Amino acid sequence: MVCWVSFSGAKIRKICVNTKFFCKCWDICVIFSTFAGEMKGIRWILSLVGLCMVLDIHSQSIVMEVAIEDILEDIYNQLSEEDEILQEDVQEQLMNIAANPINLNNTNADELAELMFLSDEQIDAILMYQYEHGFKDIYELQLIYCLKDYEIRNLLPFVYVGDAKENIDMYFREVFHYAKHEMTLRMDARNIEDFEGDPMYGKLRYRFNYRNRVQAGVTAMMAASDGRLAMGDRWDYGGYIQLKDIGPMKTIVAGNYQASFGYGLVVGSPFKRGKSAYIQSTATTDEGLKKYSSVGDSYNYFHGVGATARVSSWADVSAFYSLRKGKEDAWNHVVGVNATGRWNRLKVGVTAVETIEATSSQFRERSQASYSLEAKRRATSGVMGVNARWNMGKVDIWGEVATSHGNKWGVGVITGVRYRPISDVNLLAIYRYYSPEFDNVYANSLCSWSRMKDEHGGYFGVEYNRLKNWQLSAFGDVWKTGFETMAQADFIPQKDYRMHTRFRVKRKDEKDTYSLRWNMVYEFGQWKMKTQADGNMVQAKGAWTYGWSVLQDVEYRFSEVPIVLQLRAQAFDAREWNNRVYIYENDVLYAYAIPFVYGLGGRFWLNARYKINDMFSVYLRVSETIYQDAWAMEHNKKSTRTDVHALLRVKL
Numbered sequence: 010m011v012c013w014v015s016f017s018g019a020k021i022r023k024i025c026v027n028t029k030f031f032c033k034c035w036d037i038c039v040i041f042s043t044f045a046g047e048m049k050g051i052r053w054i055l056s057l058v059g060l061c062m063v064l065d066i067h068s069q070s071i072v073m074e075v076a077i078e079d080i081l082e083d084i085y086n087q088l089s090e091e092d093e094i095l096q097e098d099v100q101e102q103l104m105n106i107a108a109n110p111i112n113l114n115n116t117n118a119d120e121l122a123e124l125m126f127l128s129d130e131q132i133d134a135i136l137m138y139q140y141e142h143g144f145k146d147i148y149e150l151q152l153i154y155c156l157k158d159y160e161i162r163n164l165l166p167f168v169y170v171g172d173a174k175e176n177i178d179m180y181f182r183e184v185f186h187y188a189k190h191e192m193t194l195r196m197d198a199r200n201i202e203d204f205e206g207d208p209m210y211g212k213l214r215y216r217f218n219y220r221n222r223v224q225a226g227v228t229a230m231m232a233a234s235d236g237r238l239a240m241g242d243r244w245d246y247g248g249y250i251q252l253k254d255i256g257p258m259k260t261i262v263a264g265n266y267q268a269s270f271g272y273g274l275v276v277g278s279p280f281k282r283g284k285s286a287y288i289q290s291t292a293t294t295d296e297g298l299k300k301y302s303s304v305g306d307s308y309n310y311f312h313g314v315g316a317t318a319r320v321s322s323w324a325d326v327s328a329f330y331s332l333r334k335g336k337e338d339a340w341n342h343v344v345g346v347n348a349t350g351r352w353n354r355l356k357v358g359v360t361a362v363e364t365i366e367a368t369s370s371q372f373r374e375r376s377q378a379s380y381s382l383e384a385k386r387r388a389t390s391g392v393m394g395v396n397a398r399w400n401m402g403k404v405d406i407w408g409e410v411a412t413s414h415g416n417k418w419g420v421g422v423i424t425g426v427r428y429r430p431i432s433d434v435n436l437l438a439i440y441r442y443y444s445p446e447f448d449n450v451y452a453n454s455l456c457s458w459s460r461m462k463d464e465h466g467g468y469f470g471v472e473y474n475r476l477k478n479w480q481l482s483a484f485g486d487v488w489k490t491g492f493e494t495m496a497q498a499d500f501i502p503q504k505d506y507r508m509h510t511r512f513r514v515k516r517k518d519e520k521d522t523y524s525l526r527w528n529m530v531y532e533f534g535q536w537k538m539k540t541q542a543d544g545n546m547v548q549a550k551g552a553w554t555y556g557w558s559v560l561q562d563v564e565y566r567f568s569e570v571p572i573v574l575q576l577r578a579q580a581f582d583a584r585e586w587n588n589r590v591y592i593y594e595n596d597v598l599y600a601y602a603i604p605f606v607y608g609l610g611g612r613f614w615l616n617a618r619y620k621i622n623d624m625f626s627v628y629l630r631v632s633e634t635i636y637q638d639a640w641a642m643e644h645n646k647k648s649t650r651t652d653v654h655a656l657l658r659v660k661l
Contacts, residue, residue: 073166074104074618075564075566075573077100077103077166078100078595080163081099081103082593082595083126083163084125084126085593097303097599097600097601098267098301098302098303099125100598100599101216101302102123102125103124105218105221105224106123106124106167106221107166107167108189108218109220109221110166110169111167111168111169112168112169112172113139113144113147113168113169113170114143114144114171114172114173115172115173115174116136116139117136118133119259119297121135121136122295123296124164124167126163127164128155129398129400129405129407130155130400130405130427130429131153131155131156131160133400134153134154134156135150135153135156138152143173144170145170147168147169147170149170150165154432155429155435157474157480158501158504159501159507183219185219187219187220188217188218189217189219189661190215190216190217190218190661191215191216191218191659191660191661192213192214192215192216192658192659193213193599193656193658193659194212194213194214194656194657195210195211195212195213195214195597195599195600195654195655195656195657196209196210196654196655196656197209197211197652197653197654197655198210198653199650199651199653200649200650200651200652210230210231211230211231212229212230212231213228213229213230213231214226214227214228214229214302214599215227215228221253222253222255223252223253224249224250224251225248225250225251226248226249226300226302227246227247228246228302228303229245229246229304230244230245230246230247230304231244231245245304246304247264247265247302247303248264248265249262249263249265249266249302250262250264250300251263251300257318257319257320258316258318258319259297259317259318259319260297260298260299260315260316260317260327261315261316261317262298262299262300262314262315262316262329263313263314264312265301265302265311265312266298266299266301266310266312266313266329267296267298267299267300267301267309267310267311268297268298268311268315268327268329268345268451269295269296269297269453270295270297270327270347270349270358271295271358271394271396271409272295272396272408272409272423273454273455274392274394274396274409274410274411274421274422274423274449274452274454274461275360275361275362275393275394275409275411275449275451276345276360276362276451276452276453277451277452277453278296278453295349295358295396297317297325297327298316298317298327311329311331311333311343312332312333313329313330313332313343314329314330315327315329315330315345316328323350323351324348324349324350324351325348325349326346326347326348326349327345327347327348327349328345328346328347329344329346330342330344331343331345339366341364341365341366342366343363343364343365344362344363345361345363346360346361347359347360347361354399354400354401355397356397356398356399357397358395358396359394359395359396360394360395360396361391361392361393361394362391362392362393362449363389363391364389364390364391365389366389366390389415390413390414390415390448391413391414391415392411392449392452393411393412394409394410394411394421395409395410395411396408396410397409403428403429404426404428404429405426405427405428406424406426406427407424407425407427408423408424409421409424409454411447411452413446413447413448413449415448417448418446419444419446419448420442420444421442421443421444421447421449422440422441422442423439423440423441423442423454423455424439424440424441425437425438425439425440425468432475433473433474433475434471434472434473434474435471436469436470436471436472437468437471438467438468438469438470439455439467439468439469440466440467440468441454441455441456441464441465441467441468442464442465443461443462443463443465444463445462445463447461447462448462449461455468457486457488457493464488464489465488466487466489467486467487467488468484468485469485470482470484471483478501478502479498479499479500479501480498481499482496482497483495483496483497490517491516491517491518492514492515493513493514493515493516493517494513494514494515495511495512495513495514496511497510497511498510498511505531505532505533506529506530506531506532507530507531508527508528508529508530509526509527509528509529510525510526511525511526511527512524512525512526513525519549520549520587521547521548521549522545522547522587523545523547524543524545524546525543525544525545526541526542526543527541527542528540528541528542535565535567535568536563536564537562537563537564537565537566538561538562538563539560539564540560540561540562541558541560541562541592542557542558542559542560543557543559543590543592544557544558545588545590547585547587547588554584554587554588555582556581556582556583556585556589556590557581557582557583557590558579558581558582558583558590558592558606559579559581560578560592561577561578561579562575562576562577563576563577564576571619571620571626572617572619572620573616573617573618574615574617575595575615575616575617576614576615577594577612577613577615578611578613579592579611579612579613580610580611581606581608581610581611582609583606583607583608583609584609584640589605589607590605590606591603591605592605592606594614594632595616595630596616596630596654597616597618597629597630597655597656598626598628598656598658599656600630600654600656606634608636608640608641608644608646609636609640610635610636610637610641611634611635612632612633612634613632613633613635614630614631614632615629615630615631615632616628616629616630617629617630624659624660624661625657625658625659625660626657626658626660627655627656628654628656628657628658629653629654629655629656630653630654630655631652631653631654632651633650633651633652634649634650634651635649636649
């Protein structure tokens with residue numbers, strides 16, 4: 010019997026939301042009361058829940074996807090608003106590793122660095138234990154001093170204990186025979202008239218993977234300019250090929266790829282480890298060359314070829330070339346090289362990147378398929394840097410110095426010291442200086458602005474974990490025009506229950522922001538619940554404004570059916586732009602979702618994922634934002650917004 014669930018109620022009109030007499034508790038009641046009459050778009054969502062409840066094949070892959078999303082949510086929650094992370098690339102990378110886990114007895118620093126939630130210190134500790142003892146059981150990870158319980162839980166899906174002499178040779182005849190294929194088709198739709206962009210969105214992806222050593226992919230992204238799904242409206246294409254551990258070649262990439270060396274002053278990873286209370290996650294990690302899965306206009310990736318070769322047991326050399334169209338149809342030629350050497354606990358690297366920008370007027374069309382270059386004028390810029398890291402056990406010293414040249418010479422410096430005086434206590438101090446003339450669009454390291462330019466500041470963080478079931482951390486960051494500080498407490502008495510509290514103070518752009526977040530996650534059986542409350546106060550131009558958000562998440566994982574349902578109900582009051590609240594949201598596979606809520610109203614969304622069989626999986630996300638009528642009319646917005654995301658996944 011199919012159980013259909015529906016909801017209806019009386020619609021409350023003409024609510025006086027601006028009366029100061031009403032308290033915030035009343036505001037919450039008003040918002041949820043208003044939902045009752047605006048739930049036409051939500052009714053079928055709840056009906057879908059009822060339909061799925063009657064379905065009664067356990068799917069480990071679905072559970073793994075949800076576990077990886079939980080890891081990404083933890084990472085997102087530690088980042089500042091200025092920090093960014095490419096969910097598509099990171100999620101795909103973690104899922105590939107989970108499908109081909111790392112042998113703890115036959116791994117190296119480069120392989121472990123692909124697990125971006127591991128710090129340099131943790132990687133060194135794992136390799137030291139491997140060298141001194143060797144892993145006989147996966148749970149020996151508990152003996153590594155710098156790995157906390159929750160970090161071990163995050164690590165377990167991606168590692169296993171195998172033979173130290175495990176054969177890792179690759180034979181060409183096996184590549185196509187044992188490779189895995191994946192294709193996804195995603196379609197999005199929005200129902201809002203005042204949306205500045207395309208109401209329809211489409212994305213087609215194909216992935217080829219052989220044990221993470223041979224990878225290839227093609228991505229086509231489409232958004233119709235007039236709301237119609239027409240093939241010729243607008244398409245963006247991207248693709249890549251990546252080879253790893255082929256003879257003396259450590260990595261070979263072609264197509265779209267990323268480059269990250271040192272600590273991000275010359276060229277940094279799109280995965281930015283910004284200011285965080287978890288100080289082991291602060292600063293960037295040397296990731297080298299690797300594929301880029303997404304498409305779009307961004308400085309975060311290159312298009313061309315690159316390779317890293319092992320010239321000896323202690324030294325690697327990398328070179329890459331890129332040709333991309335930049336701003337105003339300008340073609341950017343980028344050439345980069347890197348040399349990295351390792352001697353015991355010392356690591357030193359040198360990186361140089363040169364960019365030649367030629368304007369569109371320099372290209373004269375000769376035919377439909379070829380172009381000739383008229384070198385009348387070129388703008389040349391470049392950057393060169395030296396990075397080093399010296400690990401002395403309890404003390405870890407690292408840093409990078411870079412110079413840029415274009416119209417003017419500029420200097421960038423970042424250096425840090427991590428010190429562990431006793432077990433369960435970790436201290437970190439970072440100094441940074443970016444001169445006003447330092448100009449490098451490919452840099453991505455610790456900073457307080459979107460560009461690493463004209464900034465001078467210092468960061469200090471501390472972690473204290475000597476209290477049972479408690480993890481305490483805090484940081485303070487000061488630069489010449491502002492400061493930011495955050496204190497955080499995590500209470501984890503058991504694996505099925507945890508509570509998180511965070512308080513942040515920031516002065517930036519001549520405004521003071523005070524924000525507080527509290528959430529509680531609890532699991533029982535196949536259910537997972539999360540309750541979260543956010544609040545902020547902002548002082549700008551002598552006036553105070555306030556904003557808040559409360560939400561409830563419910564997740565149910567069917568035990569005998571490969572279905573996972575995730576539901577959220579949220580109310581918010583952030584009537585001023587400065588009071589907007591950023592909150593992570595689950596989405597369909599490989600989708601990025603960390604929107605902000607702004608205005609007065611509420612938000613619902615439902616995620617449903619179903620593995621039909623070993624080949625086909627479907628994903629559906631429906632969200633609806635309901636604004637209070639008076640606020641929507643005042644800001645010339647529609648009272649409701651509905652988004653639908655659908656994705657079909659095919660695996661071979």
